[in-house]
Structures are given as C-alpha cells and as structure tokens.
Amino acid sequence: MSDALKQKIQNAFQEPGCATNAAKPEAERKKGCAKQLTPGAAAGGCAFDGAMIALQPITDVAHVVHAPLACWGNGWDNRGSASSGSELYRKGFTTDLTELDIVMGNGEKKLYRAIREVIAQEDPAAVFVYATCVTALIGDDIGAVCKAAAERFGRPVIPVNVPGYVGSKNLGNKLGAEAMLDHVVGTMEPAEPGLTDINIIGDFNLSGELWQIKPLLDRLGIRILGSLSGDARYAQVAMMHRARVTMLVCSHAFIAIARKLQDRYGIPYFEGSFYGISDTSAALRTMCAMLVDRGAPPDLLDRCEALIADEEARTRAALAPLRPKVQGRRVLLYTGGHKTWSVVSALQELGVEVVGTSMRKATDGDRDRVVEIMGDDTHMFENMAPKEMYRMLREARADVLMSGGRSQFVALKARVPWIDVNQEKHEPYAGYAGMVELVRAIDREMNNPMWAELRAPAPWEGLAPDTPAAPVLLSAVPGSKADFEDC
Numbered sequence: 183m184s185d186a187l188k189q190k191i192q193n194a195f196q197e198p199g200c201a202t203n204a205a206k207p208e209a210e211r212k213k214g215c216a217k218q219l220t221p222g223a224a225a226g227g228c229a230f231d232g233a234m235i236a237l238q239p240i241t242d243v244a245h246v247v248h249a250p251l252a253c254w255g256n257g258w259d260n261r262g263s264a265s266s267g268s269e270l271y272r273k274g275f276t277t278d279l280t281e282l283d284i285v286m287g288n289g290e291k292k293l294y295r296a297i298r299e300v301i302a303q304e305d306p307a308a309v310f311v312y313a314t315c316v317t318a319l320i321g322d323d324i325g326a327v328c329k330a331a332a333e334r335f336g337r338p339v340i341p342v343n344v345p346g347y348v349g350s351k352n353l354g355n356k357l358g359a360e361a362m363l364d365h366v367v368g369t370m371e372p373a374e375p376g377l378t379d380i381n382i383i384g385d386f387n388l389s390g391e392l393w394q395i396k397p398l399l400d401r402l403g404i405r406i407l408g409s410l411s412g413d414a415r416y417a418q419v420a421m422m423h424r425a426r427v428t429m430l431v432c433s434h435a436f437i438a439i440a441r442k443l444q445d446r447y448g449i450p451y452f453e454g455s456f457y458g459i460s461d462t463s464a465a466l467r468t469m470c471a472m473l474v475d476r477g478a479p480p481d482l483l484d485r486c487e488a489l490i491a492d493e494e495a496r497t498r499a500a501l502a503p504l505r506p507k508v509q510g511r512r513v514l515l516y517t518g519g520h521k522t523w524s525v526v527s528a529l530q531e532l533g534v535e536v537v538g539t540s541m542r543k544a545t546d547g548d549r550d551r552v553v554e555i556m557g558d559d560t561h562m563f564e565n566m567a568p569k570e571m572y573r574m575l576r577e578a579r580a581d582v583l584m585s586g587g588r589s590q591f592v593a594l595k596a597r598v599p600w601i602d603v604n605q606e607k608h609e610p611y612a613g614y615a616g617m618v619e620l621v622r623a624i625d626r627e628m629n630n631p632m633w634a635e636l637r638a639p640a641p642w643e644g645l646a647p648d649t650p651a652a653p654v655l656l657s658a659v660p661g662s663k664a665d666f667e668d669c
C-alpha cells in the first residue's frame with residue numbers, strides 16, 4: 183500500500199467531526215472504527231465495493247473497474263439508486279484483466295485503452311477508474327493513467343484508489359467520497375449561484391426517495407446544487423463548493439466530507455433524516471433556518487412553516503384510516519446507522535411498538551437518539567444471531583420484521599411478515615409521502631390473510647400415525663396432470 187493511501191486511511195480514522203471517534207483513546211482510534219475483515223468473511227463488502235456504491239449513483243459517469251472480471255461482477259448494481267436522466271451509471275465497464283495481462287504487465291495499457299473506448303462509445307461526463315486488489319498489488323499506477331487519459335481525451339478521468347484489501351465497505355465509502363474532494367469538488371462553477379442552494383450528502387435516491395423530497399424543496403425555492411450521490415450528475419459534485427448549506431443524511435460514512443466542505447469552503451452542515459413526519463419537518467426547518475442565516479430571504483421561514491403545516495395535515499389525513507390497522511402492533515427492526523432512530527421515531531408516531539432495534543453501524547449519536555426516542559436502551563441490541571431472531575419471531579414477540587434482505591428468510595421460516603427497509607428495497611419511504619407508503623406496506627404485509635393460513639396446522643398434523651392420508655384429487659389442483667388430460 184502506498185504511503186499516501188496509508189496516510190489517507192489514518193486520516194479517515196482521525197475524523198474530528200465524528201463524536202464516536204473523538205471519544206476514543208489515541209490507540210483505539212488508530213485501529214479504525216470498523217472491524218477488520220477476516221478471510222472468507224467479506225460478505226459485507228470490501229473497501230472497493232464501499233467506494234463503488236458511494237459513487238455509482240452519479241449517473242452520467244462511466245464507472246470503470248480496473249480488475250479481473252469478478253470484482254465488478256460481485257458489486258454491479260447492488261443498490262437500487264434511481265436516475266431521472268442518464269442510465270450510463272448502470273452499465274458495467276471493466277478492464278477484465280486476465281492472468282496473461284498480469285504476467286505480461288499489460289494492466290496500465292489495457293486501462294488506457296478502456297478509457298479511450300468508453301469515452302468514444304458512451305460520451306460520458308467523466309470517467310471514474312476504480313483500483314482493486316489485483317491491480318493495486320501488481321502496482322498499476324491508475325493516477326498516472328487517469329492523468330494521461332484526461333489530458334489526451336479532454337475529459338475528467340478520476341482515479342478512485344480504494345482497493346478492496348485496505349479495509350471494510352464503510353472505510354471504502356469514506357475513501358470514495360474523499361476522492362471526490364481531492365479531484366472533483368471545486369472544478370466547475372454554477373452559471374447562477376443562488377442563496378438557497380444546498381448540498382445533500384448521504385442520500386442515494388434508493389427507489390426514488392429523493393424524488394419524494396425534491397417537490398417539497400422546489401415549493402420552497404430550494405435547489406439541490408450538490409449531491410453525493412443520489413441522482414447526481416458529475417457537475418453537481420463538481421459544484422458542491424458553491425452551496426450555502428449541507429444536509430448530511432447518513433452521518434456515519436460521510437461526516438468527514440461535510441466537515442471538510444465546511445472547513446474549506448465555509449459551508450455549514452447539519453445532520454437530518456427524511457424518515458417520518460416529525461424528522462422530515464425538523465430537517466426542513468433546520469435547512470431553512472440555516473439558509474436564512476446565510477443570507478436567504480427571511481420569508482423562507484414562514485413559507486417553510488406553511489408548507490409543513492399543509493403537508494403534515496395532508497399526511498395525517500392519509501394515515502388516519504391506516505392507523506387502526508397498525509396501531510399497537512409490534513415490530514422488530516434490524517437495520518443500521520441513522521435508520522435505527524429515524525425509523526423508530528417514524529413508527530412510534532403511528533403507535534407501532536418497536537420491540538427491538540439493532541445498533542449495528544450506529545454511532546454514539548445514533549444511540550443517544552434511540553434512548554431519547556425510546557426512553558431507555560433496553561430494546562437496543564448490537565447484533566442478533568439468526569437463531570435468536572428466529573426464536574423471537576417464532577414466539578410471536580414481534581408481528582413483523584423490518585430489515586435488509588439477508589434476514590428475510592429468517593422471518594419467512596418463522597412465518598412472520600418481512601419488510602425491506604435497506605438499500606435494496608423497491609419502495610421509497612422518504613418524506614411525508616414515503617411515510618404513507620411505509621404504513622401501507624406494514625398494513626399490507628401484517629394484515630395479509632395468507633399468514634393465518636400459513637400458521638394454521640397442516641391437514642395431516644395431529645392425525646394418528648397410522649391414519650391414511652386423504653387422497654388428493656388431481657382435478658382439484660390447478661395446472662395438474664388431470665387438467666391437461668382433459669385438453
């Protein structure tokens with residue numbers, strides 16, 4: 183690993199904006215905030231994967247992975263970030279290095295040719311080149327290749343030097359975003375900078391969640407000038423330095439970027455969430471107050487209050503018929519980071535009982551918020567083994583599991599409904615409109631009559647062992663042989 187990369191990693195672990203980090207003793211801090219991967223246990227993703235998913239939602243960029251085929255094959259399109267324009271970001275480009283390329287030292291030449299080809303074929307706004315374990319270990323200098331290609335082809339070609347072996351996916355998120363600060367932010371100027379321009383950092387427009395927020399901002403005359411990286415264009419990253427305020431949606435990985443934008447360009451930031459009615463209103467209020475502090479017209483505050491009153495009333499009216507269907511039901515929440523508190527708060531607004539919430543990837547700030555919302559920490563847990571989760575669900579201590587895809591089969595085995603609230607989900611749950619969608623999803627899953635049938639004993643259960651099974655009439659089974667025999 184190069185000295186520059188080592189230094190970058192150390193700096194990521196020394197982030198002064200991170201309260202968790204700052205509270206650690208010096209020796210602890212050097213070890214970093216994520217557990218090191220053990221061989222064979224990289225299911226959570228490597229650092230390259232982290233950098234990739236942080237930046238891939240930048241839609242008009244060609245993302246070129248300099249690696250043997252498998253790196254991109256493992257990581258391609260693993261997050262449902264939506265685009266309102268270019269679909270280029272969803273195409274997979276890789277140099278597909280072979281053993282022969284590696285032995286013959288062809289890596290850098292192949293990369294240069296790949297950049298030339300992708301620019302000729304796709305005309306991207308920029309090319310991002312990702313280093314991976316193999317190409318970093320053989321010493322390919324992607325920085326030099328990117329520089330030469332950018333000069334030759336007159337297009338930004340950005341090195342993202344975060345090979346998988348340097349650490350966890352979370353570290354990769356941070357280093358990927360750092361690459362934007364090093365090479366992209368500040369390289370373009372907006373045609374008309376405005377007093378109500380903002381950056382949104384840490385939202386990835388999963389299933390189109392940003393589009394549930396954008397109409398609210400449009401009504402207030404607030405423009406998303408910079409985005410990292412939901413539905414972002416390259417230019418939006420390049421112009422982030424001209425925003426007036428930054429909203430940090432997921433503090434864990436990107437706090438250093440927000441803090442550095444503040445230090446370098448004087449852009450203040452705040453941490454907020456768009457999950458739940460009260461959190462959405464709080465985020466809008468904070469955003470408007472900070473914009474007014476920085477010179478936006480003071481009437482923005484009144485317009486913000488009017489919008490909040492209007493949206494809250496509309497949302498509560500939409501939720502009224504749904505509330506009795508979910509009120510008093512119990513949810514086990516197995517997610518991470520800021521969602522631990524933002525989803526808890528959203529559910530509690532509806533009278534849903536949260537019987538447990540995981541604190542995986544949560545910061546001390548996240549923990550404090552959960553304690554504040556839930557009253558104490560008795561329902562917080564770090565990690566729950568699938569066996570324990572299965573037991574809890576089977577004993578009906580929760581009516582529904584809300585988690586990421588990896589736990590869905592535990593719920594289904596326990597015959598308990600499951601709702602996807604992680605990055606792979608297919609439905610957007612942000613803002614006021616998202617809250618209504620979330621409650622609809624809970625109602626749809628929990629009150630589906632299928633569950634009663636599924637939990638009822640099978641016809642043969644409880645019969646004496648020597649009772650002959652009732653014959654199944656083939657004609658009663660749709661699509662059975664009997665059906666075809668009649669044809």
Ligand code: SF4
Binds near residue numbers: 230
């Ligand atoms: S970068 Fe390394 S750890 Fe990540 S997918 Fe490629 S080979 Fe595996």
